[in-house]
Amino acid sequence: MAKKEVSIKLLNRAVADELLAVHQYMYFHFRCDDMGYDLLSSLFRRIAITEMMHVERLAERILFLKGEVEMVPSGPVDKIHDVKAMLERAVAMEEGSVADYNDWANQCGAAADSVSKKIFEDLVGEEEGHQDSFETELDNMEKFGDNYLALQSIERSKASAVGAPAAE
Numbered sequence: 001m002a003k004k005e006v007s008i009k010l011l012n013r014a015v016a017d018e019l020l021a022v023h024q025y026m027y028f029h030f031r032c033d034d035m036g037y038d039l040l041s042s043l044f045r046r047i048a049i050t051e052m053m054h055v056e057r058l059a060e061r062i063l064f065l066k067g068e069v070e071m072v073p074s075g076p077v078d079k080i081h082d083v084k085a086m087l088e089r090a091v092a093m094e095e096g097s098v099a100d101y102n103d104w105a106n107q108c109g110a111a112a113d114s115v116s117k118k119i120f121e122d123l124v125g126e127e128e129g130h131q132d133s134f135e136t137e138l139d140n141m142e143k144f145g146d147n148y149l150a151l152q153s154i155e156r157s158k159a160s161a162v163g164a165p166a167a168e
Contacts, residue, residue, distance in 0.1 A: 015062070028080070031086070032086070
């Protein structure tokens with residue numbers, strides 16, 4: 001396999017994983033919004049948008065290498081309704097991305113593609129940031145229990161009672 005084909009293959013695998021993350025996190029955003037958990041809903045939405053930007057960065061590199069961008073998610077969306085399980089799934093997804101991107105950065109480096117290597121290295125840092133955000137929310141749930149989610153729901157009810165728009 002030619003050196004640039006190695007990078008194109010790995011970049012497309014990353015596109016597939018990022019597309020799944022976009023879909024999964026938007027599903028979690030919708031579910032949390034429906035349950036009145038505005039802060040968590042916004043977190044999932046914000047990170048989904050960041051994952052979309054990752055897809056764009058990866059796609060631009062694939063096209064530069066004269067490859068074809070494969071826009072197929074790496075799996076189905078998990079229909080999770082429990083907030084703690086959502087956050088645990090998100091942490092696992094980010095951990096998987098960090099491990100994969102570290103490995104793929106090394107493979108691109110071995111194939112003498114330092115630009116793709118750098119893209120993967122940069123993504124590692126961003127995915128670690130997402131993982132930290134989700135772990136912080138899990139820690140908050142552990143510390144404060146059901147009160148943590150209740151407080152988010154109460155904020156929406158208070159805003160609704162005075163006619164104010166919900167937090168975005």
